[in-house]
Amino acid sequence: TRTQVAIVGGGPAGLMLSHLLHLAGVESVVVDHRTVEQIETTHRAGILEAGSVRLLNDSGASDRVLKDGHEHEGIALRFGGVSHRIDFQKLVGASVWLYPQTAVFADLYRTRSRAGADLRYGIAGTRIDGVLDRPNVRYVADGATYEIQADLVIGCDGSRSICRELVADRNQYFREYPYAWFGVLVEAPPSAPELIYTRSPQGFALISQRTEDVQRMYFQCDPNEQPEDWSDDRIWDQLHSRLSGEDGFQLKEGPVIERTVLPFRSFVQSPMRHGRLLLAGDAAHTVPPTGAKGLNLALADARVLADIVVDALGRQDLDVLDAYTPRALDRVWKAQHFSYWMTTMLHREANGSDFDERRQLGELSWLVSSAAGSAYLAEGYTGWPDERVL
Numbered sequence: 395t396r397t398q399v400a401i402v403g404g405g406p407a408g409l410m411l412s413h414l415l416h417l418a419g420v421e422s423v424v425v426d427h428r429t430v431e432q433i434e435t436t437h438r439a440g441i442l443e444a445g446s447v448r449l450l451n452d453s454g455a456s457d458r459v460l461k462d463g464h465e466h467e468g469i470a471l472r473f474g475g476v477s478h479r480i481d482f483q484k485l486v487g488a489s490v491w492l493y494p495q496t497a498v499f500a501d502l503y504r505t506r507s508r509a510g511a512d513l514r515y516g517i518a519g520t521r522i523d524g525v526l527d528r529p530n531v532r533y534v535a536d537g538a539t540y541e542i543q544a545d546l547v548i549g550c551d552g553s554r555s556i557c558r559e560l561v562a563d564r565n566q567y568f569r570e571y572p573y574a575w576f577g578v579l580v581e582a583p584p585s586a587p588e589l590i591y592t593r594s595p596q597g598f599a600l601i602s603q604r605t606e607d608v609q610r611m612y613f614q615c616d617p618n619e620q621p622e623d624w625s626d627d628r629i630w631d632q633l634h635s636r637l638s639g640e641d642g643f644q645l646k647e648g649p650v651i652e653r654t655v656l657p658f659r660s661f662v663q664s665p666m667r668h669g670r671l672l673l674a675g676d677a678a679h680t681v682p683p684t685g686a687k688g689l690n691l692a693l694a695d696a697r698v699l700a701d702i703v704v705d706a707l708g709r710q711d712l713d714v715l716d717a718y719t720p721r722a723l724d725r726v727w728k729a730q731h732f733s734y735w736m737t738t739m740l741h742r743e744a745n746g747s748d749f750d751e752r753r754q755l756g757e758l759s760w761l762v763s764s765a766a767g768s769a770y771l772a773e774g775y776t777g778w779p780d781e782r783v784l
């Protein structure tokens with residue numbers, strides 16, 4: 395096969411890019427070793443920034459996000475057993491939308507399929523060659539080898555990217571954390587109108603939502619926990635103890651229908667371009683989940699990259715691609731700081747000192763009593779405006 399753009403990875407970044415390129419008359423082929431069913435049933439984050447909602451809606455990628463998504467005008471920050479509301483609308487005039495990543499994927503997949511896109515899921519043995527001059531992607535399916543020749547290859551292949559290893563002059567920036575999240579889906583009604591981010595002496599917990607009958611919750615755990623070791627009772631004990639407080643707040647219980655331990659780290663690779671290869675989404679950067687920035691960054695990359703690719707192919711000028719890394723990383727590093735800050739403010743270190751604990755409470759107390767403190771959280775959570783052209 396010959397195409398203009400070969401996209402390795404058909405998650406939200408890859409499909410959004412393929413969609414935006416299609417709207418601009420640029421053709422692409424998408425390959426992914428996962429099946430559609432595997433992606434559709436992997437639960438990820440659930441919060442979209444206003445800019446992500448606008449992109450999904452205005453580009454025609456999703457006609458459901460405004461109908462089925464739920465606008466959230468704030469969150470609750472809970473510590474010392476008391477909840478404090480952070481009012482995004484009042485502080486920065488913006489909202490976020492609760493709309494799960496599985497729905498974003500399903501919408502993008504349906505939109506691309508209806509437009510007749512060439513999407514190849516469930517393939518194996520992906521190999522990328524010739525990224526400096528004549529890129530090609532080879533893979534195996536049903537025992538046969540296939541080859542896609544393209545002008546550009548885009549690596550949207552997630553946090554275990556093979557594409558990013560092809561960037562010869564790469565710098566990689568990491569931060570590890572000594573904890574993970576235990577994530578559950580539970581059959582229960584919502585316990586509160588908005589998300590609750592809690593810091594407690596037992597560690598962090600987050601009460602999120604999915605539907606009227608299913609809720610999403612997380613609590614800080616050791617990275618080596620095995621999900622099978624956790625009975626429903628043990629999970630509810632942890633959640634109750636972290637959410638309890640003098641205001642008498644009560645979580646609504648129900649059967650746990652899914653449990654997973656989520657990895658946790660901060661990572662950035664730069665540059666995001668090497669010759670005719672470019673990276674987008676988790677392939678180039680990973681954030682810890684606190685604050686739900688991962689999917690939003692992936693969609694923002696796709697938007698910036700689509701513009702630059704259309705321009706570069708139209709002018710037949712590869713130098714145009716150099717604008718991508720600085721434009722994308724401007725937002726990425728803001729989100730890296732925000733995710734790191736939300737994480738370290740709300741989690742407990744196993745051998746943290748009394749000083750650390752009291753300093754953390756001091757920061758939270760400042761945050762909820764200061765318009766400046768609350769506004770930083772509100773601005774970062776709802777997302778920064780489109781990057782300036784540097």
Ligand code: DHB
Binds near residue numbers: 589610
């Ligand atoms: C969800 C996940 C997050 O990491 C977050 O900060 C907020 C919500 C979620 O899955 O709903």
